Structure formats: C-alpha cells, structure tokens
Amino acid sequence: MMEVGLAGPLLQVEDIHKSFGELEVLKGVDMTLDRGHKTAIVGPSGCGKSTMLRCINYMERPTSGHIHLDGELFGETRSGDRYTPMNEKELARQRAHVGMVFQGFYLWPHLNARDNVAIGPMKVRGLGKAEANELAEAMLEKVHMSHKIDEFPERLSGGQQQRVAIARALAQQPKLMLFDEPTSALDPELIGEVLNVILELAEEGRSMVLVTHEIRFAREVADHVIFLHDGVIVEEGPPKQVIDKPQHERLRAFLRQIVEH
Amino acid sequence: MIEDFKGFLAVYVENWSDWGPQIYEAVWVTIQLTIASFSLALVLGLLLALGKLSRIGFLRGFCTAYIEVARGIPALAILFLLYFGLVPLGIVFDAFTAGAIGLGMSAAGYIAEVFRAGIQAIHKGQREAALAVGMTPLMTFRYIILPQAIRIILPPMLNMAIILLKDTSICSLISTDELMLRAKDLAMMSFLPMHLFLLAGAIYFCLSWPLSLITRRVETMMQRGRRQTFGG
Ligand SMILES: Nc1ncnc2c1ncn2[C@@H]1O[C@H](COP(=O)(O)OP(=O)(O)O)[C@@H](O)[C@H]1O
Ligand SMILES: [Mg+2]
Numbered sequence: 001m002m003e004v005g006l007a008g009p010l011l012q013v014e015d016i017h018k019s020f021g022e023l024e025v026l027k028g029v030d031m032t033l034d035r036g037h038k039t040a041i042v043g044p045s046g047c048g049k050s051t052m053l054r055c056i057n058y059m060e061r062p063t064s065g066h067i068h069l070d071g072e073l074f075g076e077t078r079s080g081d082r083y084t085p086m087n088e089k090e091l092a093r094q095r096a097h098v099g100m101v102f103q104g105f106y107l108w109p110h111l112n113a114r115d116n117v118a119i120g121p122m123k124v125r126g127l128g129k130a131e132a133n134e135l136a137e138a139m140l141e142k143v144h145m146s147h148k149i150d151e152f153p154e155r156l157s158g159g160q161q162q163r164v165a166i167a168r169a170l171a172q173q174p175k176l177m178l179f180d181e182p183t184s185a186l187d188p189e190l191i192g193e194v195l196n197v198i199l200e201l202a203e204e205g206r207s208m209v210l211v212t213h214e215i216r217f218a219r220e221v222a223d224h225v226i227f228l229h230d231g232v233i234v235e236e237g238p239p240k241q242v243i244d245k246p247q248h249e250r251l252r253a254f255l256r257q258i259v260e261h
Numbered sequence: 262m263i264e265d266f267k268g269f270l271a272v273y274v275e276n277w278s279d280w281g282p283q284i285y286e287a288v289w290v291t292i293q294l295t296i297a298s299f300s301l302a303l304v305l306g307l308l309l310a311l312g313k314l315s316r317i318g319f320l321r322g323f324c325t326a327y328i329e330v331a332r333g334i335p336a337l338a339i340l341f342l343l344y345f346g347l348v349p350l351g352i353v354f355d356a357f358t359a360g361a362i363g364l365g366m367s368a369a370g371y372i373a374e375v376f377r378a379g380i381q382a383i384h385k386g387q388r389e390a391a392l393a394v395g396m397t398p399l400m401t402f403r404y405i406i407l408p409q410a411i412r413i414i415l416p417p418m419l420n421m422a423i424i425l426l427k428d429t430s431i432c433s434l435i436s437t438d439e440l441m442l443r444a445k446d447l448a449m450m451s452f453l454p455m456h457l458f459l460l461a462g463a464i465y466f467c468l469s470w471p472l473s474l475i476t477r478r479v480e481t482m483m484q485r486g487r488r489q490t491f492g493g
Contacts, residue, residue, distance in 0.1 A: 057393065059389060059392065059393065088398050092395050092396060095392060095395045096395025097395075098393070099394075100390075104384075104386050106387055106389065108387060108390070108391075108409070109409065110408045110409050119404060120394035120395065120396065123396060123400050123404060124394060124395040124400075125395075168390075168394065169393075169394070
C-alpha cells in the first residue's frame with residue numbers, strides 16, 4: 001500500500017480508457033491535480049470531456065486505468081496487482097468526497113432548496129435534521145441563495161438552480177469539486193452569477209476540475225488547462241500558454257471557433 | 262308508469278330484511294378481496310418492476326416474462342388454476358385465498374408496468390445527482406426516485422384499483438362468497454334477477470365512483486404540482 005497522504009497530489013488519473021461498446025471515447029488520459037489547484041478541460045463537443053469527468057468519480061467505470069483520490073485508490077480495491085471493482089456501497093462512501101455539478105443542474109424537484117442541500121448530509125453522513133439544516137443554510141448563503149431557501153426548484157431561475165446545486169455539492173464538504181459545463185444550459189444573462197460563485201470558491205483554495213466553454217473564465221480561474229480532442233490530451237499547460245499561444249492546429253481551430261461564437 | 266316504478270321499488274323494501282344482511286356481508290367480502298389482491302399486486306408489481314429494470318440479466322428476464330405472461334392470460338384462467346388446478350398436487354386454497362392471490366398475481370403484471378413507466382419517467386440525471394452526493398442506490402431509490410415516481414404513478418394506480426374492484430366479481434366463478442355470487446344466488450332463489458343484478462351493479466358503482474373522483478382530483482393536483490426541473 002502506497003501511503004501518499006497529504007504529501008502527494010490530490011487526484012491522479014492514470015491512463016484512463018473508456019469505451020461504450022465499439023466506440024472508444026477516452027484513449028488513455030492522464031492527469032494530476034494538486035491540492036488547491038484548478039484544472040480546466042476544454043475541447044470540442046463530443047471529445048469526451050464529460051466522460052472523463054464522470055470517470056473521475058466513477059459515475060462511469062473506466063474500461064481500464066485507475067483513479068487515485070487523496071492517495072486512495074478510487075472505485076476499486078487492489079491486492080497485489082489484481083484490481084477488483086468496489087461494490088456500490090463502498091463506492092458511495094468514496095463519492096461523498098467528490099462534489100459534482102452538472103450541466104443540467106438536476107435539483108430534486110420534490111424538495112425545496114434547503115432540503116436539496118440538507119438531504120445528502122442527513123442520509124449519507126447521518127447528520128441530525130437541525131445540524132443538516134444549519135449546514136444547508138450556511139452553504140446556501142455561500143452561493144447567495146439565502147433569500148430562496150424555502151423555494152422549490154421549479155420556482156427558481158436556471159442560474160439560481162445551478163447555485164443551489166453548487167451548495168448541494170459544497171455540503172458534502174468535498175475534497176474535490178467537479179464542474180461539467182455548469183453554465184452551458186443558462187441564458188447568457190444568468191451565466192455571470194454562476195461564474196462568480198465558482199470564482200469565489202476557487203479563491204477559497206478549493207481543488208476543482210472544470211469543464212467549460214467559457215475560455216475567458218477558464219483563463220481567469222484555472223492554473224492548468226487541458227485540451228482534449230478525440231479522447232486524447234492534445235495540449236496542456238498553464239492557461240497563458242495553452243490559450244494565448246496554442247501550438248496545435250486543432251487547438252487553434254477550436255479557439256477560433258469559440259471566439260467567433 | 263310511475264306506479265310500475267313504485268311497485269318495482271316496493272320489492273326491495275319487502276325483501277330487504279332477507280337480502281340486506283346477506284348483501285352487506287357480501288359487500289364486505291368484495292372490499293376485503295379488493296384490498297387483499299391490490300396489496301399483493303402492489304408489492305409484487307413493485308418487485309417485478311425493479312427486477313425488470315435491474316442490471317442482473319436472469320432477474321430481468323424472469324420479471325419481463327412474468328409480466329408478459331400475467332398480462333397475456335385471463336385472470337379467470339389463473340383463478341381456475343389456483344383453485345382447481347393445484348388440487349392434484351395437494352395444494353388446496355379456500356375460495357377467498359385463491360381469489361385474492363389469483364387476482365393479485367394477475368394485476369401485478371399491469372401494476373409492474375405502471376411502476377416501471379413511473380420510475381423510467383424520472384430523468385437519469387436525478388439518480389446521478391443522488392449518487393454523486395454519496396447516496397447508495399437504495400437511498401437514491403427511497404429518497405429521490407420513488408417520491409417523484411409516486412406523483413406519476415398515483416393516478417394510473419387508482420385506476421387499477423377501480424378495475425380490480427370490479428374484477429373481484431369473477432371470483433364468483435370459483436365460489437368466493439362475494440357480492441356477485443351472492444346476488445346471483447339470491448336472484449335464483451327469489452326469481453328476481455333484474456332487481457338483484459341492478460342492485461349489485463349499483464353497489465359496484467357506489468364503491469368505485471368515489472375512487473374515480475379521487476383519481477380525477479389527484480390527476481389535476483399532479484398537473485398543477487411541481488414538474489421536473491430544467492434538464493429533465
Ligand atoms: N452512456 C453512453 N453510451 C454511449 N455513448 C456515450 C455515452 N456517453 C457518452 N457517449 C459518447 O461518447 C462521446 C463523448 O461524449 P461526452 O464525454 O459527453 O463528450 P463531451 O462532454 O466532450 O461533449 C460522444 O460521442 C457520446 O455520444
Ligand atoms: Mg459534455
């Protein structure tokens with residue numbers, strides 16, 4: 001057993017492959033994320049960004065390759081050089097350390113904002129109702145949604161729903177936050193409020209992996225940018241390098257297309 | 262004409278001391294039969310639906326096959342099989358038990374499909390969001406999927422209860438002592454079939470009408486109720 005603990009990187013993605021039937025979507029992806037760092041993943045639609053993010057918390061089981069979170073093997077157990085997939089219960093325990101924010105928000109429509117945030121800590125970590133509510137209120141305040149705490153999702157705008165979804169992930173007190181195009185489903189005038197919240201979280205020193213088409217935002221918030229194309233990392237590095245001085249023609253074409261948009 | 266009608270009604274008044282207690286007793290059996298078979302169908306139907314949606318191949322196959330078969334053969338065939346057909350094997354049910362189990366097994370096929378449709382109508386993002394916060398699949402089903410599915414499922418489920426209530430009448434053919442059989446027996450003894458079958462029909466209607474009203478109320482409530490959030 002390798003003891004990495006606080007010394008090693010927070011997240012290690014090791015040669016991940018993922019196929020859906022015949023279609024190979026990820027063709028060997030590696031990445032490392034240190035504590036407090038932020039990596040942005042960019043790339044054309046369908047290149048495997050979501051799949052990569054979903055492999056990190058085992059929402060999809062990689063076809064091959066391994067994930068380590070905080071020095072611990074994720075989604076599998078290892079004895080010698082044999083890897084065995086975890087059962088759903090063990091997996092759930094690990095997933096609780098990773099917050100995920102989806103493009104489509106996916107708030108639970110039968111629960112109000114407070115309960116959307118509180119139910120996870122209550123059921124997963126066994127917090128009492130009062131304690132969970134207190135936590136939910138604090139998290140909703142962080143995303144500036146205290147004024148809508150009793151509202152049901154259908155009465156919230158897209159931007160507000162996404163902020164509640166971020167509060168829900170924060171309530172997990174996660175080691176790592178994953179954002180999958182958190183503003184792509186929003187009307188343009190609502191994008192800013194969500195990006196602001198994410199920026200505030202970044203400034204708190206949270207570790208995050210962020211898939212986004214907001215290139216300007218990626219440059220501002222990320223310390224590392226990965227350009228994914230056809231399931232492989234074509235180019236990566238600090239944003240000033242990748243975004244301002246792209247080397248590969250495919251990346252240049254992609255950036256041109258985004259700017260025109 | 263009016264005199265005829267008065268005369269017609271008078272027959273009920275005349276015979277009520279004889280019919281009343283018997284009808285009352287039989288109605289109670291019909292209600293019990295409905296509740297018992299519906300409860301069985303609900304439990305069995307939910308399990309079948311979960312089985313059909315499961316990732317385990319043989320379980321999925323078994324449940325799918327059960328649902329198809331249960332929907333493909335008449336409830337009466339199942340009743341006859343349970344009541345008469347198992348006797349050679351030494352399995353003997355009384356008429357009420359055979360009726361409740363047979364109707365329940367038959368209705369479970371339909372109810373499984375209602376559950377399945379309700380569960381599948383919930384966007385998969387709902388489930389993923391729950392798994393992402395660290396809920397187990399069981400917690401996800403219990404706290405996230407089922408509460409939402411219930412809203413979709415409730416109106417068709419109440420409809421199934423109405424159908425089942427009326428279908429209990431076929432248990433008369435295996436001599437379950439419910440409303441239909443009692444009405445038929447009284448009709449034969451009294452030579453007043455029109456009176457008795459009209460009465461039976463009126464009672465079935467009085468039992469199912471409130472259920473229909475509730476169903477309609479629930480339907481409008483659900484339509485006004487909260488819909489899926491964006492991304493659904
Ligand atoms: N569950 C799935 N089953 C089959 N194909 C999938 C599945 N999820 C994603 N894909 C396919 O994988 C490719 C990459 O998808 P995705 O990771 O969502 O791309 P991106 O997020 O970069 O737009 C697409 O061609 C998509 O159709
Ligand atoms: Mg995507």
